[in-house]
Amino acid sequence: MNRRTFLAASGGALSFLGIPDADAVTRRCRSAPADAIRVGKGEVQAIKTMVKTLGDNAAEYGGGHVKHLAVRYLTQNAGPWLNGRYSEATGRALYAATSQLVHLIGWMSQDEGDDKRHQDLTRHYYAHAWRLADEAREPELAATALRGLAIQSIALGPRRRAESYALAEKAMSYTKHLNDPRARAYYESTYAEAAALDGDRAAATKALSASQTHIESTASAPTGESWSSHFTIGRWAYASGMILAKMGDLTAAQEHVQHAMETYGLDRRRTRANVLGHLGDIRLRQGDFDGALSAWSQFLDCAEGVQSVRVRDAAEDMRVRLARYPHDTTARELSERASGLLIT
Numbered sequence: 001m002n003r004r005t006f007l008a009a010s011g012g013a014l015s016f017l018g019i020p021d022a023d024a025v026t027r028r029c030r031s032a033p034a035d036a037i038r039v040g041k042g043e044v045q046a047i048k049t050m051v052k053t054l055g056d057n058a059a060e061y062g063g064g065h066v067k068h069l070a071v072r073y074l075t076q077n078a079g080p081w082l083n084g085r086y087s088e089a090t091g092r093a094l095y096a097a098t099s100q101l102v103h104l105i106g107w108m109s110q111d112e113g114d115d116k117r118h119q120d121l122t123r124h125y126y127a128h129a130w131r132l133a134d135e136a137r138e139p140e141l142a143a144t145a146l147r148g149l150a151i152q153s154i155a156l157g158p159r160r161r162a163e164s165y166a167l168a169e170k171a172m173s174y175t176k177h178l179n180d181p182r183a184r185a186y187y188e189s190t191y192a193e194a195a196a197l198d199g200d201r202a203a204a205t206k207a208l209s210a211s212q213t214h215i216e217s218t219a220s221a222p223t224g225e226s227w228s229s230h231f232t233i234g235r236w237a238y239a240s241g242m243i244l245a246k247m248g249d250l251t252a253a254q255e256h257v258q259h260a261m262e263t264y265g266l267d268r269r270r271t272r273a274n275v276l277g278h279l280g281d282i283r284l285r286q287g288d289f290d291g292a293l294s295a296w297s298q299f300l301d302c303a304e305g306v307q308s309v310r311v312r313d314a315a316e317d318m319r320v321r322l323a324r325y326p327h328d329t330t331a332r333e334l335s336e337r338a339s340g341l342l343i344t
Helices: 024-031 041-061 067-082 088-112 116-135 139-155 158-177 181-197 201-216 233-246 250-264 269-285 289-303 309-322 329-342
Strands: none
Touching (some): 024 088, 041 067, 041 088, 041 269, 067 088, 088 139, 088 309, 139 158, 139 181, 158 181, 181 201, 181 233, 201 233, 233 250, 233 269, 269 289, 269 309, 289 309, 289 329
16 A cells, blocks of 8 residues: 555544655755755754754653754754755655654654643644655654654543554554564554554554564664664563553563563663653552552652653652552652652
């Protein structure tokens, strides 16, 4: 199925994306005015460097921390370069790099807030990231943008389950062009999460198993520079643990999440905070109150200074659950510490 027919076939669930223009890069190369700024490999590399720099910061301190810098760079640097003069090869590389920047801003918007304005911004940026990636003929970047949209839909809950499934399925359609097993595991785990939300346990289990096979084949391989190279086996263990929790298998979920923390470690502060927040929740649901308090104490240590809606949600969830234990001194202390994370 080509990109000009899949929208109709998906029943309209993806219609907001629009249809990529396969000839956009070529047409811009032919029609750029003579006085347009000349763009070369240096500008492309500058965007990639900025994506890494801003992305590393956001991974540590949350999407709300430097989003304004990313938006400014897009509008004042990358945007004008798209309207410049360049060869077709440079144009496709420029589109791909800009897709990464736009996707990063979408992720930052999603992590910054979950109100209607942030949801619309996130959707807008991810859709444009997908268009740029598809026009650049970069299947991994296109799949990553669709995955971002799927994750956003999944976060909105069961009422978006059909859209989540359609987006995750479309992201999977790009994997036939990918040889990197780490990338395949990345999109398969998202497909498994969407299937679990949709109530299709068989499809979720099958996708999760395929994802495990692919990620385990990368266990001793160094991470590369591709967009999905951050999806290490430790992050897979965390993602799979959360999927298993959604499917009701709390024992396996806790094993996977603890495995992610203890065996592989998670090098980003924001990620560690999220994992610890979920670990506390899982332990409490299993009746391990002391274990939950221990995980939540570590969560609060990691979460300090992080500007992320996911961290705020985890803090609020923790406070609501701990309110059931008003006579426990440690529970009260943790609840009071968590209240500081809810001030926006």
